[in-house]
Amino acid sequence: MITVASYNIRKGLGTxxxxxxxxxxxxLHEVSADVVALQEADRRFGARQSALPSDLIARGEYKAVPFDIRPGGIGWHGNAILVRHSVDILDYVPLDLPRxxxxxxxxxELSIGGKALRIVGMHLDLSGLWRRRQVRAVIDQVRSRAPMPTVLMGDLNxxxxxGGCMREFDDGHHVVPLGRSYHSRRPVGCLDRIILTPDLHLVASGVHSSERARLASDHLPVWAKVNWTD
Known part of the structure; x- marks a missing residue:
């Protein structure tokens, strides 16, 4: 069993x-996930460096999937994936979305304890029309690759x-029940989501709401414990 999590970190700016x-x-250490998808992980202007300094990440439990070759960058349009040091990174690619x-x-695409797992992290548009197009684009690009148990997660807005873009996830996906994650001080919206393909079994899921999490960002991290079905 592994734990996956998604967290919009608001570029490290707390409440x-x-x-x-x-x-x-x-x-993240409180959540203790094996794999984390981050949103708003990079600054949007200037050198667009990571909001989480690489040396700070390296001193902890995680390493960043190297999507960004710029010095100090870890993500693509603010999206990044962190994995435990014991996880093997098999392949990685940024995905272009209609926007x-x-x-x-x-x-x-990862190997965790000898088992393959694909992770997709995303941060979708504020416009409902574009969100639906973006979900379809993500699903199409995932299905163009070899079959693999897949977790799709992020701030879907x-x-x-x-309703809305959630309708684009067809019977081949399971939307994980999580709870309200935004705003962290007084959660009213379920903006952060985790979706599984049928070859993964959900064990438990939820929203991590500690005092530290309510202070660190305007979103709370969401998590799911999953097993492979085979």
Whole structure:
């Protein structure tokens, strides 16, 4: 069994308006996931460096999937994936999405304890029309690759539990029940989602709501414990 998590870290800016990347890593250590998809992981302007310094990540439990070759960058349009040091990275690729504003997704294929797992991290548009197009684009690109148990997760910006872009996930996907993750101080929206393919079995899931998490970002991390079905 492994734990996957998704976390919009708001570029390390907390609800106290202080930019503290160390708090983000402290929250990730609380969640203790094997794989984490991050959103808003890079600055949007200037050199677009990671909001989580690479040396700070390296001192902890994780390593970054190297999507970005720029010095100090770890993501693609703010999306990044962190994995435990024991996880083998088999392949990785940024995904281009149809977009009205700068958006993207990232895909990594991993080996965890000898079992293959594909992770897709994404941060979708504020527009419902573009969100639906983006989900379809992600699904099409995943299905163009060899079959593999897949977790899709991220900040989908979808307020509806079952409508909107969630309708684009067909019977080949299981939308994990999680709970409200935004705003971290007083959660009212289920914007952060985790979706599984049928070759993965959900064991448990939820929203991580600690005092530190309520302070570190305006989103709370969401998590799921899963097993392979074979």
């Amino acid at each position: 106290d308006r202080r930019r503290r990347p160390d708090r983000i890593l402290d929250v 009205l504003e700068p958006r993207g997704a990232v895909l990594a 979808e307020w509806s539990l079952n």
